[in-house]
Amino acid sequence: MQKVSTRPSDLTALLDYFGYKDATFVGHDWGANVVWSLALLHPERVNKVINxxxxxxxxxxxxxxxxMEAIFGGDSYFVHFNRQPGVADAIMDENASQFLRxxxxxxxxxxxxxPGMLMINLARAEKPLGEPLMEDHELSVFVSAFESSGFTGSINWYRNLDRNWHLMADVTPIIHQPTLMIYGERDTIPKSENLKNIVPNLDIVSLDCGHWIQQEKPEETNQAILKWLENQNA
Structure with missing residues (x-):
């Protein structure tokens, strides 16, 4: 399983390859987690954060x-992936196309x-809520990839959370870089109430959409990012 420093190190290697001292990094969900870690572990390589x-x-x-188990119980997919290894993997692998849809x-x-575990429920649901995020030909790229690889590699990210918790014990937990945080108003991931305390140089934008912000509201997302960057560079 990859430790918390692996992906950030990949990004610093990319900077080295192209000869950049630092850069502005943009992430969504897992990608946001990588960017947060990058800003903590290699602060000199990150000039701005957009997540x-x-x-x-x-x-x-x-x-x-x-x-998470104390707060959300055993059906939280974070907890379930760890306490019942292999169970969700098999169900998601068996229903890869349906799960991704x-x-x-x-x-x-x-x-x-x-009731039950969210990811397993999604893998088994025959009538999903909402509307498709992408066209069938776009979705087929993801389906083909996961039908080939299975989901265990992705799920292992959750299984490595406690190890990463230990590895980050001595890291100063404050994000000092100028940061833009973009929320979807209808996302099920809650907004952070104390984000300003740990990311002091913070601006927040909320868009009227769900979790897949940059795909649901591409123009608004781009405009929010460009406007913020313009203000930062003014």
């Missing part, structure tokens, strides 16, 4: 899975969570 959907979460006193949705109504 979508997933706010920075400061390292707590308990390892991540123990913390069901997770890449927009205009999904906010409804109370169903």
């Amino acid at each position: 979508l959907a997933l706010p920075y979460q400061e390292r707590g006193e308990k390892p991540w899975i123990e913390f 069901n997770i890449f949705r927009k205009n999904v109504p906010l409804t109370p969570p169903e």
